Amino acid sequence: xxxxxxxxxxTVAYDRTxxxxxxxxxxxxxVLSAVVGPNGSGKTTLMKxxxxxxxxxxxxxxxxxxxxxxxAWLPQRAAFDRNFPISVRDVVAMGLWxxxxxxxxxxxxxxxxxxxxxxxxxxxxxADRRIGALSGGQMxxxxxxxxxxQNTQAILLDEPFANIDAHTxxxxxxxxxxxxxxxxxxxxxxHDLDLAHRQFGWTMLLAHQSVACGPTPEVLTSANLAQxxxxxxACAADRDFWAxx
Amino acid sequence: MLYDILIGPFADYAxxxxxxxxCLALALxxxxxxxxxxxxxxxxxxxxxxxxxxxxxxIGFVIGGLSLPAMGIGGMVAGxxxxxxxxxxxxxxxxxxEASLAGFFLIALALGVLVVSLGGSSVDLTNVLFGSVLAVxxxxxxxxxxxxxxxxxxxxxxxxxxxYESFDPDFLHTVGGxxxxxxxxxxxxxxxxxxxxxxQALGTLMALGLMILPAIAARMWxxxxxxxxxxxxxxxxxxxxxxxxxxWHAGVPSGPAIVLVAGAVYAVSLAxxxxxxxxxxxxxxxxxxx
Numbered sequence: 125x126x127x128x129x130x131x132x133x134x135t136v137a138y139d140r141t142x143x144x145x146x147x148x149x150x151x152x153x154x155v156l157s158a159v160v161g162p163n164g165s166g167k168t169t170l171m172k173x174x175x176x177x178x179x180x181x182x183x184x185x186x187x188x189x190x191x192x193x194x195x196a197w198l199p200q201r202a203a204f205d206r207n208f209p210i211s212v213r214d215v216v217a218m219g220l221w222x223x224x225x226x227x228x229x230x231x232x233x234x235x236x237x238x239x240x241x242x243x244x245x246x247x248x249x250x251a252d253r254r255i256g257a258l259s260g261g262q263m264x265x266x267x268x269x270x271x272x273x274q275n276t277q278a279i280l281l282d283e284p285f286a287n288i289d290a291h292t293x294x295x296x297x298x299x300x301x302x303x304x305x306x307x308x309x310x311x312x313x314x315h316d317l318d319l320a321h322r323q324f325g326w327t328m329l330l331a332h333q334s335v336a337c338g339p340t341p342e343v344l345t346s347a348n349l350a351q352x353x354x355x356x357x358a359c360a361a362d363r364d365f366w367a368x369x
Numbered sequence: 370m371l372y373d374i375l376i377g378p379f380a381d382y383a384x385x386x387x388x389x390x391x392c393l394a395l396a397l398x399x400x401x402x403x404x405x406x407x408x409x410x411x412x413x414x415x416x417x418x419x420x421x422x423x424x425x426x427x428i429g430f431v432i433g434g435l436s437l438p439a440m441g442i443g444g445m446v447a448g449x450x451x452x453x454x455x456x457x458x459x460x461x462x463x464x465x466x467e468a469s470l471a472g473f474f475l476i477a478l479a480l481g482v483l484v485v486s487l488g489g490s491s492v493d494l495t496n497v498l499f500g501s502v503l504a505v506x507x508x509x510x511x512x513x514x515x516x517x518x519x520x521x522x523x524x525x526x527x528x529x530x531x532x533y534e535s536f537d538p539d540f541l542h543t544v545g546g547x548x549x550x551x552x553x554x555x556x557x558x559x560x561x562x563x564x565x566x567x568x569q570a571l572g573t574l575m576a577l578g579l580m581i582l583p584a585i586a587a588r589m590w591x592x593x594x595x596x597x598x599x600x601x602x603x604x605x606x607x608x609x610x611x612x613x614x615x616x617w618h619a620g621v622p623s624g625p626a627i628v629l630v631a632g633a634v635y636a637v638s639l640a641x642x643x644x645x646x647x648x649x650x651x652x653x654x655x656x657x658x659x
Contacts, residue, residue: 172539175539175542175543176542176543177539177542177543195543196543196544197539197540197543199537199539199540203537203538203539204536204537205536207645208408208535208536209408209588209591209592209593209594209597209644210532210536210593210594211592211593214593215536218533218536218537218540221533221540221541221544222544226526226527226529226530227525227526227529254592254593254644256645274544
């Protein structure tokens with residue numbers, strides 16, 4: 125039996141306005157999972173609830189299977205203050221937190237681990253730079269290196285490829301495929317239906333509710349997309365999404 | 370000659386030495402706290418908190434006179450009450466924390482001025498509002514040093530989570546580092562403690578000056594947060610020494626002199642600092658600052 129994230133009847137509300145209503149679904153290990161839906165459909169909220177950042181008002185998220193129930197979470201790049209005085213190496217070393225906590229020392233072995241992660245994402249030469257000196261794609265590489273160091277069973281990514289150049293996207297996809305092959309749970313919020321079709325074997329279609337969840341070709345059908353459109357009136361403004369659909 | 374200008378005042382007068390020690394203690398505690406305030410985008414919230422210390426300090430003053438322990442305890446109680454209340458109100462009403470804090474600090478400030486004027490003279494009011502580092506007595510010095518010690522002791526384990534949380538607020542949640550509310554509260558307590566330490570020297574109106582100005586100046590020079598904190602403490606102490614000397618030789622009040630020296634360091638750093646200073650920026654340095 126492989127690891128999986130099981131979501132049952134999850135409801136999350138901000139100020140009593142529910143953003144997610146009774147979302148259910150499953151993200152198994154060993155396959156790349158996508159959460160797709162138009163802007164405003166609750167994708168980020170779902171990821172935050174799964175990662176434990178938000179407390180749901182009803183329902184629950186369970187980690188099933190023999191592995192450790194630990195999560196790593198990649199926020200949207202826009203959430204970071206790019207002027208923060210922190211070096212690329214220090215951002216990556218944040219991934220050691222679960223092992224060193226607030227005062228543990230970083231051992232020589234851990235240091236090597238950080239350097240190896242930097243090399244894996246192609247940032248070895250940038251380790252001492254301040255993050256403000258990085259391009260958008262390089263910043264995303266640094267955050268992926270932090271995920272490598274965190275070394276968790278489940279990895280949740282919020283729009284990892286938004287405004288990222290094609291070359292970086294390809295490199296980061298390779299990393300995600302490696303995680304998949306290592307038997308991890310990999311879930312990415314995507315805005316790009318095309319990418320979900322091409323690279324992600326498993327998909328949840330979200331429109332405040334889970335319209336469908338399963339193997340991508342069975343989920344991204346025109347019937348399901350039409351249903352998503354009916355369920356989320358406010359989402360109609362997201363023309364790009366519907367054009368691709 | 371140089372001795373008379375730089376060393377003499379401290380060598381010859383005990384009150385100048387006490388002021389010097391007070392500045393050192395304030396710099397050690399306030400440097401890192403100021404850095405965290407800046408990085409957490411709370412510079413102005415710190416200012417509001419500083420003012421909210423006033424009614425407590427005023428009541429302490431009316432009861433115990435111009436003694437830092439009496440005013441300090443009162444100030445601490447008032448500052449923490451406002452910090453906790455505004456946090457609770459913003460959670461209960463959905464009002465932004467900054468807005469509810471602004472409401473409470475204005476009430477507190479008015480209340481404080483009222484209490485001081487009822488219980489003392491306008492000279493006393495000036496003392497509470499603007500402080501006087503030259504009047505620091507040994508007991509007050511002990512309190513200021515104690516607060517610096519407690520601050521540094523607490524920051525040893527709290528530094529890493531506080532910095533991480535400022536950079537990436539969701540991170541600690543997802544790695545089981547505890548909710549951000551816990552660290553935030555601990556930090557607010559430290560801020561209030563340091564404000565109380567600062568107000569004897571600089572008054573409630575400028576207590577934040579020796580924390581924020583060195584911190585934002587340091588940001589223009591330092592590559593990482595650790596260096597930024599060390600540098601902020603250094604700048605704060607240097608500003609203290611410089612301000613005391615200016616105050617001594619020019620016969621001006623010490624509090625504003627200290628804050629203005631720190632302000633001068635800030636202005637120079639803004640212009641020439643390598644991490645986003647204006648001159649470097651014109652030369653095409655890619656790093657930016659907030």
